[in-house]
Amino acid sequence: MLFFTQCFGAVLDLIHLRFQHYKAKRVFSAAGQLVCVVNPTHSLKYAPTRCAAAQASPEQGILPPCHHHETVHDPQLVPCTCPLFSCPWEGHLEVVVSHLRQTHRINILQGAEIVFLATDMHLPAPTDWIIMHSCLGHQFLLVLRKQEKYEGHPQFFATMMLIGTPTQANNFTYRLELNRNQRRLKWEATPRSILECVDSVISDGDCLVLNTSLAQLFSDNGSLAIGIAITTSKVHSSEAEM
């Protein structure tokens, strides 16, 4: 009888652990929003970044520059836009998502509103938290980066990029929201195209910027929850048509 009790206990433990694991990956908050736990990745690149290298030595032609903008009229080969690694991959814009999923194992989430829960915020810079977000018929890349712009003073930078052209990106608005400890911080902007370099967006500071003390105020047990919402922006699309 004791044996059966122990077996039953072990099975219960396994179910509990499995549930905990599942919960850690995708949980629904009280408000019914999908919460996605995103683990950090210590970044190996940065100095010099691919953008900087491309801008510094365009004549070498080893890698095409990241900053394509609207100059790419025809579907061209684009370099891997994953901000994590200096990846030699090149391909059409349409296959960037599958490359990021398969090669860089970046998760993709569905839904107009999700919560991005970045863990281990205490890890030293440079560190990235990255996820893809599929909604409104498009895929977006959310990048949270811990970086030391000023030595000894790490900051957090969060931005959203459309895996598409800048013209397509103009049709959307994304919102990042932090809410904790009687404080709320909201950032709304047009997503940048992934054809523009995420490094330059962050170095320009044209994104949600948090200093360490604010990040701590918004964190819970070393994890930072960022609410994400994407909407279509009719004003922007009419501007783009003009």
Added chain:
Amino acid sequence: MLFFTQCFGAVLDLIHLRFQHYKAKRVFSAAGQLVCVVNPTHSLKYAPTRCAAAQASPEQGILPPCHHHETVHDPQLVPCTCPLFSCPWEGHLEVVVSHLRQTHRINILQGAEIVFLATDMHLPAPTDWIIMHSCLGHQFLLVLRKQEKYEGHPQFFATMMLIGTPTQANNFTYRLELNRNQRRLKWEATPRSILECVDSVISDGDCLVLNTSLAQLFSDNGSLAIGIAITTSKVHSSEAEM
């Protein structure tokens, strides 16, 4: 006849100039919000700040420390809380507003929602833009400061302080909003009491923080418009009662 025409023209010019001057001080935006133009004041103090000085040498007792918190149970004399100058004034909390108005000539505005239009954002740090805001039966002090936390990299810090005790401050929520160039940044928090030091709030970074490039994106012709709204926070007041 020519003389009369010229006189009439001169009068019209004068009326126009007077109107322009009036418009520059207090104008109503299209949304019916009161817009207040706030000119910068180059700050003369900062190193060492009064807080730092008081903390470094409490035994000297020249000035009481800024950080009173709830230890002031009886109405005590408080030092001048104007963040601009090292002012030797001391007085009761109830007369701080009249001191700030009369001695430091800080304007006071009425209304639950106003727009704070800070001019000449290009001026070098340290610079302050300060105004008082009267609503919901209380007075608040809004401070926008340009400061170099990291040498050569000026940042903008905006916070709201209640001219009252920390317990009274817990009953309110303030919101600062920037909206321009397809970007929107909102900061919501409980105001800090003016008995706490504005310098420490800013050095902790527990306020709206803008780097120079973001401030430029939100600025129009060198002026930064910050929408301000104050509400009572029932959750906070119930927490304070607990």
